[in-house]
Amino acid sequence: MLNLKFIQDNPELVVEKLKRKNFDASEIVSNIIDLNTKKNKLQGEADSAKAEMNKISKEIGMLFREGKHEEANAAKERTAELKENIKNFDADFAAIEEKVYELQVLLPNLPHESVPVGKGEDDNEVIKQVGEIPAMDEKALPHWELAAKYNLIDFELGVKLTGAGFPVYRGKGAQLQRALINFFLAEASKAGYEEIQPPLAVNEASGFGTGQLPDKEGQMYHITEDNLYLIPTAEVPVTNIYRDVILDAKDLPYKNTAYSACFRREAGSYGKDVRGLNRLHQFDKVEIVQIAHPDKSYGILDEMVAHVEGLVAKLGLPYRILRLCGGDISFASALTFDFEVFSAAQEKWLEVSSVSNFESFQSNRLKLRFREEGVKKPQIAHTLNGSALALPRIVAALLENYQTPEGIKIPEVLVPFTGFDMIS
């Protein structure tokens, strides 16, 4: 959510910058400014009416204490009209405030100046590509066939237990998952991230804080009985740790990492790239989150990108880093780098991480602030997060890229975590 004062003070800038997100904000912004001006005027009137009311009430109290009942009762008569006015002011004010808010949440975050112009994923800028695309044998199998061949993942069994998109990992498949999680968490700890084990369900306030509610309500599993939502990413509970808090500037940045299962309904995406592990309703992910000083957040974004790059590089997967264009970047993000690994048998790039700086967009909603030494007024902090990493597509690429006639090799960095170096 963009800050209201900022919109009020920089209307042209907002409209101009959002063009790069292919978003025409001119009408919304001008409506916001009109309404907000009315709102401020109304508050001035309401406040002075209230001030007068408070004053009279105090006087009445005084008169009663002095035993001047008649004067007190006379004073009461003056309040009726005031009271009515205040009621009307408040009702109008609340109505306008709600409208302003409704418009305000329609505005996406402003893109960083480095965000390329573009319509969709084809316009993303490949800023780096590393590793050889493996030349695969004719007989190379896609990961879902490898998973069946070596009894690693049972998709049909998942259908029996739950439904499509809830695979069952077993044997070395399960152990590989566990190894990856541990590897990612170990790397994050080494990089100074404090590990969190968050709840996998969150309340409405948390869903709202990170922006899943109300916009993306349909993407989350909702436990209606208790009005809780299964988390679509650990970003939600972890970032909400910092909801409604004022931090000390000297403690920034806060760095957290969390492994969690993630649940996504993926409503409306049936039939598209859903084969095997490409798109699931439940998957595992290690997330990294930082709460940063606004002056430092872009340096920190680079640091997080470097961290994720280290992970894919250590796993020996061919990867590329994309700077998302205005048409593909998310609503809440100012700048996003996606990581894709090449899945050799499917012969396509799979997104395995998305690292974003949200600047103050989430913090505004979260009321996440920090206080500079000696400065009275708290400032809005910046939030950043990234996948480090999402497991399923990493597993898909590992299986496909490391397949040999003898079996599937395990990358060296993982062997201490798996305890085996080959799946055969």
Added chain:
RNA sequence: GGAGAGAUGGCAGAGUGGUCGAAUGCGGCGGUCUUGAAAACCGUUGUACCGCGAGGUACCGGGGGUUCGAAUCCCUCUCUCUCCGCCA
């Protein structure tokens, strides 16, 4: 699932109709003292919004009501805690 208690500032905890944005203690910050520190003492210490400013308004879990006036009374919702039962 049954029974009960509670929700007040960073924390603890008073306040049951007016002078309460709210006592007191702890913590934090500044100062005195000290070679330095501790102790002691003095002062200070919430957030948001409106206003050029002086200043004003709102907030004692959320919402509604009574009243000239509500942290305080009434209704309602949510959450937390304790005990019992069941259970990982």
